[in-house]
Amino acid sequence: MGDPVNEYTARLQQQEREIRSLSAEIESLKNPQNLSPSPHLDQLREENAKLKYRINILKRSLQEERIPCSKAMTNINQQLQEIFGEAIRASCPELDNPPQAVTPNQQAKFGDYQCNSAMGMAQMLKAKGVKVNPKEIAEKIIQNLPDNELVQKTEIAGPGFINIHLKRPFVSKLLSNLLINGVQPMPLASRKKVVVDFSSPNIAKEMHVGHLRSTIIGESMCRLFEFLGYDVLRLNHVGDWGTQFGMLIAHLQDKFPNYLTVSPPIGDLQAFYKESKKRFDEDESFKKRGYQCVVRLQSKEPEFIKAWNLICDVSRREFQKVYDCLDIQIIERGESYYQELMTKVVKELEEKGVVEMDEGRKIVFAPGQSIPLTIVKSDGGYTYDTSDLAALHQRLFEEKADMIIYVTDSGQSTHFQLVFAAAQMFGWYNPQVTRVEHAGFGVVLGEDKKKFKTRSGDTVRLMDLLDEGLKRSMDKLKDKERDKV
Known part of the structure; x- marks a missing residue:
């Protein structure tokens, strides 16, 4: 082919x-x-x-x-602009850039579209010392209309409006094409790659109602881009690394001491997380063990890596239930995926001479930003700033994305503004060539009017919400006896 x-x-x-x-x-x-x-x-x-x-x-x-063979939709307004633009220029060749005002008619009984250029052209001529009635200009425009397959007839109304009636066979042909072939986009000049970062729950915590917006908005964007012919990569930047894993591993060791040989039956991850968090907040010796477990996990000791994998796998199974329900296929690349790249990024920035020291921290100021990015904490650990810089670097240089979109709540807009400004300062991308955007949205609030926080463990499980939504939909259908149809 x-x-x-x-x-x-x-x-x-x-x-x-x-x-x-x-x-x-x-x-x-x-x-x-x-x-x-x-x-x-x-x-x-x-x-x-x-x-x-x-x-x-x-x-x-x-x-x-002239309409591409892909059966793409015809832009009627654009074609009328071209037809009337030719007539307008021919009517008053002495005018530079005369107005081409063709818009859908607000009152269908007067026509399908309307050209309102004559009045503006009369004003331009008046400024040149030539007094002309807008109706005369409108008549000239009609006389200079080129042969075309769109316009059935025109009428002059009011001070010089031109009402445009489309040919019914032309409209009928478009509608038939739409019914037969569906909506077809214009073909892309070249296939471009889009990375969409969305959903992004935290490992060891079940997805709650607050994750629904990012997941739905992100997937909807992906489907639109795919429909338009883009190469789309769906990425799930999950929180699968950090201090919380120390307390979870310590709790796992106490509750299931034989976890290395027998897979622990963690049925309710939400309850498991709440138990470990309670111990972490109330028991100083347990908190100390938790921090020790983090250090040993980051040192990649085999038994701690296995404990970490066990917890991650339980989470993934729960996440997948939601994604299966919503018919979403997404690739997981958590913070752990970028650990080695973070080290390389920090080294690169130090070599560029953009890193400053601040009370033991390594920070970077982006142009025009009053808040710095913290790329290394005083204890030598990395931050969200570091992992997001590393993720952006990987998407730009390894994935070679033409467009990168982050779908998170608007509360993170300042953070992404800093990350994007810094990346441009480093010379990683040119915004005129590569589009990097944050698609923000509002947050779901609890009864206390505060944003849901998974760390508290007191949130509505997303799977429960989806199941309840399906149940209520089915009840409504049965109430209307649709099950009998």
């Missing part, structure tokens, strides 16, 4: 060559020297008529082929 756009272009070029050839033949037949009395005069006249008929067929075919 060849490229349909190339095939379409070749067909257009071939038809245009044929038209030029036929036009030359017609001009040749019009030459009096070729029309001197001869026994073949009638035959030549017949051939002339055939050629004219053929050239008209080809012109109509060309007009139809």
Whole structure:
């Protein structure tokens, strides 16, 4: 199979060559020297008529082929702008950049569209010392309209409005195409890659109602980009690294001491998290063990890595229930994925000379920003700033994304503003070439009017919400006896 756009272009070029050839033949037949009395005069006249008929067929075919062969939707307003733009320029050639105001008609009984350019053109002429009635300009515009397949008739109304009525066969053809082929986007000039970072729950905590917006908005964006022909990469930047894993591993060791040989039956992850958090907050010796477990996890000791994997796997199974329910396929790349890259990014920034020391911390100020990014804490650990810089670096240089979109609540807008400004300062990307955006949205509040926090463990489970939504929908359908239809 060849490229349909190339095939379409070749067909257009071939038809245009044929038209030029036929036009030359017609001009040749019009030459009096070729029309001197001869026994073949009638035959030549017949051939002339055939050629004219053929050239008209080809012109109509060309007009139809101007709409790409992908059955993409026709932009009626754009075509009317071109048609009336040509007429407007021909009506007042002395005006530079005359207004081309073609808009849908607010009152359908007066027409489908309306051209309001005449009044503006009259004002421009008046400024040049030429007084003209806008109605006269409107009449000139109508007289200069080129042949087209859109406009059935025009009417001048009021001070100089031009009401435009579309040809019914043209509209009917568009609607038929829409019904048969559905909505079809215009083909992209080149296939571009889009990375969409969305959903992003925290490992060891079940997804709650607050995760629904990011998940739904992000997936909707991905489906729209795919429909338009983009190469889409869905990424789930989960929180799977950090100090909370120390307390979870310590609690796992106490509750399931044989976890290395027997898979622990953690049925309710929410309850498991709440138990460990309570101990961490109330028991100093347990808190100390928790911090020790973090250090040993970050040192990648095998038994601690196994404990970490066990906890992550329980979370993933719970997350997957939600994604299966919503028909979402997303690739997980948590904070742990970028651990080695974070070290490289910090080294790169130090070599660039943009890192400053602040009470033991390593910070970076982006241009025009009053708040710094903390890339290394005073204890030598990394932060969200470091992991998001590393993630952006990977998406720009390894994924080679043309567009990167972060779908999180608006509370993180300042954070992403800092990250994006810093990345531009480092020379990682040019915003005129690569689009990096934060798509923010509002948050779901609890009864206390505060944002839900998974760390407290007191939130509405998203899976419960989805199940309840399905149940209520089914009850409504049964109330209306739709189950009997």
